[in-house]
Amino acid sequence: MSSYSQRTLLALFPGITQNDSKILKPEIASLKHLSWITTMTHAWKYSSVGGGLYTSWLNVTNIKLCPVTTGFMIQVQGPIVTLLTPFDRNGDIDWQAFKRYLASLYSWGVGTVIANGTTAEFASLTIDERRQVIEFVRKHFAGTIINNVSATCVKDVRELIDETQDRADLLLILPPYYYSAREDNGLCRFFSDALSETPLPAMLYHFPQHTGNFVGVDLVAMLLDRGISIQGIKDSSGDLDNALLYRSNFPGMPVFLGNDEKAFEVLQKGLTGSVTGAANPLPELLITLQAEFRSCPAKAQSIQRCLDTWNAFRQASGHPEIPLVKAAMGARIAGFPPHVRAPFMPIPNAQLDQIRTVIHTCLNDFQRLVSR
Structure with missing residues (x-):
């Protein structure tokens, strides 16, 4: 060495x-x-x-x-948008809709995206589809790309990493799911076997509600001790206190919290920024909130209130987030397909107008605010 x-x-x-x-x-x-x-x-x-x-x-x-431990580390700034995967009526990936969607995000100012993440329904995609997605995103998105390579089998993770080279800037990886409540030694073995000698740095993905496994500070320290290149942590637990534990134990480590209701507070508490799937139809709000935070915190807080109109609607709707966000994208991109794969169900057509009206209301309020 x-x-x-x-x-x-x-x-x-x-x-x-x-x-x-x-x-x-x-x-x-x-x-x-x-x-x-x-x-x-x-x-x-x-x-x-x-x-x-x-x-x-x-x-x-x-x-x-x-x-870094292997390769080079790239600077990542928030907010990060987790991509949807557009499907057609037959459940196949709609590549034309995907291309329009990526172009729209970039034109709205989105600089960093996650491909094949939870919002992308990665658990419902085949390994080959995930390879096609990262290849397509690299071709049609000019910003920073993080690819989720999570799987329960180390060999599948390694295959996904191999397909990620030259197509993404960073890896994102969950602990293994299904076998829940595993001890740190076992989780460390999984991450080490998956990430050792990989060409790209990784972000750890903490989402215990889905994995049943906890990425704690002791586990992160064990991985660093083994020389695993960790670029940052995506904490989708929604727990700000947990994200702050990462920050206090690893002061230079980029930490992104997945909780749109706390986007302003995330910055107040000194975290790197937000990661969002729900704000796909409204990324300008999070982008401007972060840009205005230091120079005009009062405006940033007002933008948070604009976003909270959508947050409150989501919470009250009773719908799962992914079908709801896909339905809402039609307010921004004409003809964006609302289709989802099982086990999700699409939003009923009768509710689409109401959902999209909320998006238009948020955008109008935001535009009035920033034009003052």
Whole structure:
């Protein structure tokens, strides 16, 4: 395993001082033990030398790509939109609708998407369909792409990772599901077997309501200790306190929370941003909320209230999120197919107008707010 000398580190990262580089002893600076996680102007280094997690703050400026355990780490900023998978009436992927959808998201300002995620109904897609989806998204979306490679079989995960190379910027992976309440050692074995020596860094995907397994801070530390390249954490538990535990234990780790009702509070508490499936029809609200948060927090909070009109409607509708969001997309993209695969059921046609009226109301309120 190769390592970075002090001279090499100083050459790679001009912002590192001589004193900073002295911290990086050869055994610490090996690729086995060191990863870099960047923000706009700073980097954190993580190392697991001597049995404990070691962090140190470095003033490293103007870094776009940084060395990690394997490959390079790319900067990810919120909000992240989790993609839908459009289907036609027969349940086949509607590629023309998919192309229009991706173009619309990009034109609305979406910079980062997750392909083959929960919102995409990945559990209802074949391995081959998931390969086709990531290939298609790479071809038709110019932003940052995160591909969900989750599966219960390590060999399937590795196959999905192989198909992700040159098509996505990061991996996203859940713990194994069905076999629930597994101990950290078993989960660590799964993640290590799946992610070791992969060419792309990964984001851990915490969604215990669906997996029955908990991605806790001890497990994350175990993975870092094994040299697994972790880019960040997508916490879809909806539990802000849990996301804050990630932040406090791994201060430089990007943490995204999936809870649209708390998008403003997520930023208040210092998390990286939001990840959303439900706001697919309204991504401009989350994008502008995050952009305005520091310069005009009162406006950002008002945007949260605009989004909460849709959030409240979703909660009161009694419909599962995925069919509801697909129905709502018709308010933004004419002819967007509302079809879903089993076990979901499509929204009745009689309710489509009501759903889309809510989207138009949110957009109108948002546009009046930002035009002031």
